[in-house]
Amino acid sequence: MELRQLEYFVAVAEEANFTRAAERVRISQSGVSAQVRQLERELGCELFDRSSRVARLTSAGRAALGPARAALEAAAGLGHAVDEVGGLLRGELSIGMVIGCTITPLFVGLEKFHRRHPGVALSLHEDNSDRMVDDLHAGKLDIALIGAYGSAPAGLDSMTIVSEALCVLVPPGHEWAARKSVRVADLDGSAVICMPQGTGIRATLDDACAGARVSPVIALQATSADAIADLASRGLGAAVLSESMSADFAERLVALPLDGVPEPALLLLVWSSSSNPALRVLISCLTDAFGV
Template sequence: MELRQLEYFVAVAEEANFTRAAERVHISQSGVSAQVKQLERELGAVLIDRSGRTAGLTAAGRAALGHARAALASAESLRRAVDEVKGLIRGRIVVGTVPACPVTPLFDALSGFHRDHPEVEITLVEDASDRLLDRLGTGAADLVLTGCAGGPPAGHHSHTIISEPPVLAVPQDHPLAGLPRVTLADLAEHRLICMPRGTGVRTAFDEACARAGVRCTVELQASAPSAVADLAIRGLGAAVLTPSIADSHAPWLTWRRIEGADIPALLCLVWAGTDNPAVERLLDHCRRTFAEPPAESATPAADAGVTAG
């Protein structure tokens, strides 16, 4: 029995898919499958149910999963203890981010961390916010940049980077651009463009509508905020975005606050409690590259709405 077999088994169990597990551990799908089969032969039991569309765990697999994770954690602790004596930080960290989110301070932090700790392998993954938090919960990610609404996700440590309410963003010639004030009821009468459900800005907007008892229909949606803005610029509807993204598309778009839509959309760094020194060092770099969390921000590069593509 080898540690890599346990690592591949845990990856398949957590991803419920051999292809995604192979991408996660950076080997071929056939390699993952062969090593898991070898582990099953050594244990004398089938661990993965391959009969369905997803790779589920058998009863033996469920019994083995916790022990496999514990064995990998013990091996990692052993490696860290020796590295600490040698003054080294090595290993692998997985950083997750929402799609199409050009937050340069995060990239600066990763760059600085890599220069200081070249022995640490960095894996960067893009995924929807809810799935990023799932990865964090299962240990499949160490640090994620994710969006949410109202406040940071519960149950984790977090650092809020930006907090902005959803706003209306339209071209100057749109009928709503000339109103002295814009309400949710006004938006209910127009074709709306927004990001998908689960993103920070969409969740904040939907919650505001529900609280006000107003039914607004999003007829077009795109996972990238720049795509939402481009659709609005081309006259396909009124966009629900954040002020920073609307500002970054001026003068083609002008934005107005929406009365009653005061639930903030947040962009947060989120991590689980960890004793991994590599994660702690990366967090030090992130704290240096990100400013203190503002009440509201007008930094175009940091979009609180880019959360769950």
């Protein structure tokens, strides 16, 4: 039994597909299939039901998945322990960043880490927050900057970067422009421009509207705060963004606090508990960069 066989087995189990698993471990599909078959022969049982296009774990496969993951983590921990003794960090870290959110301190932290530990390869991926949480649980990401509503996702360690209210942004000639604030109830039937589902700001807005039994008309959606503000400035609807985002558009839009939102919108760093020393050092660099 070889570690690569366990790696390929875990990849197929998590991807539920031999082709996607092969892409993930960067070898041919036939190579993955052959190694998994060899593992099955050594164990004396089939690990996957191959009767459909989805690679489903058999009962034996489900029993083997936990120990296989533990064996891979132990092997990685051995290498990390040796590296720590020698003062050397190497390997790979996969970082997630919520779409449409350019956060300079994140890049500052990555730069600081890279300068100190050039032997660790960094990869950066943009996605919506919900999918990144799933990827963290699946081990596809090591750490991610996400938007959330009310509290951090269950089962992950986290650090709060920003906790803030929502604002409604309208052009100066809008009927709400002279107000001091907008209530959630005012959004009922109104054209709203906001971020898509899967983002923390949208989850915060949706929950507030559901609690108030309000149904805004989601006229347009965009992942970029700049795009949302631009659409609002053209009179296509009222934009909903976080308080800090809204400040960037004060010259062309009137930002009004949105009253009646029970929980704040959060920007979080989240990660799965890990013995990886490189991840621990990266978290320290990001903590310094964000000043938290």
